[in-house]
Amino acid sequence: MKTIANRWLVPGAVAAALALSGVAAATTGSRVIGHGTSAKGSRTTSVTGGVDAPRLLSVRVVATPAQRVTVTSSVICSKAGAQGNLSAPEHEMDTAMKSTTFSARAPVRRRLTLPVAHPQSWCSVVVYSTLSRRGSQKVDVFAD
Numbered sequence: 001m002k003t004i005a006n007r008w009l010v011p012g013a014v015a016a017a018l019a020l021s022g023v024a025a026a027t028t029g030s031r032v033i034g035h036g037t038s039a040k041g042s043r044t045t046s047v048t049g050g051v052d053a054p055r056l057l058s059v060r061v062v063a064t065p066a067q068r069v070t071v072t073s074s075v076i077c078s079k080a081g082a083q084g085n086l087s088a089p090e091h092e093m094d095t096a097m098k099s100t101t102f103s104a105r106a107p108v109r110r111r112l113t114l115p116v117a118h119p120q121s122w123c124s125v126v127v128y129s130t131l132s133r134r135g136s137q138k139v140d141v142f143a144d
Contacts, residue, residue: 030058034125034141043131050124051143056111060140061129063106068132073112074099077123106137 034049051057061069079094096115104110112125129139 029144030142031144032140033143034127034139036139038131038135038137043134045129045137045139047127047129047139047141048125049141049143050122052122053119054114054123054143056144057114057123057125058109058111058142058144059127059129060109060142061106061137063131063135063137065135066106067135068103069106069108069137070101070103070130070132071108071110071127072099072101073125073127075112075115075123075125077115077119078121079116112141 032049033051034047036045036047038045047059057075059071059073061071063069074097076095076097079096098113098115100113102110114123125141127139127141129137131137
């Protein structure tokens with residue numbers, strides 16, 4: 001399984017250089033494929049990551065102080081049997097996307113819905129988490 005992790009801020013937020021992170025997963029078998037923290041003064045944090053053929057994906061948000069967060073995620077996976085050619089690689093040929101939004105009191109960990117039942121190739125994840133009031137947050141995306 002190949003993974004990448006990248007984190008960045010939503011357009012309009014304070015620009016900051018954020019490094020890749022390899023935080024240990026909280027659950028056996030899970031591993032972090034994306035990590036982000038809020039920039040000072042920003043209520044929204046975004047995280048991107050990718051993994052090859054995940055069994056499941058989840059997101060964890062920890063807010064300080066504890067408060068309600070709204071999380072929006074999009075998962076894009078190549079469909080089984082997709083074939084690329086010289087002008088369009090496999091991951092651009094036949095993809096499926098599933099977007100979801102939920103609100104919950106942090107800390108929270110939720111499973112993300114995969115757009116295909118059993119992805120056989122690369123899946124990309126984008127997560128936006130917005131605090132209900134001032135504070136800070138840490139957002140992790142996990143893959144199993």
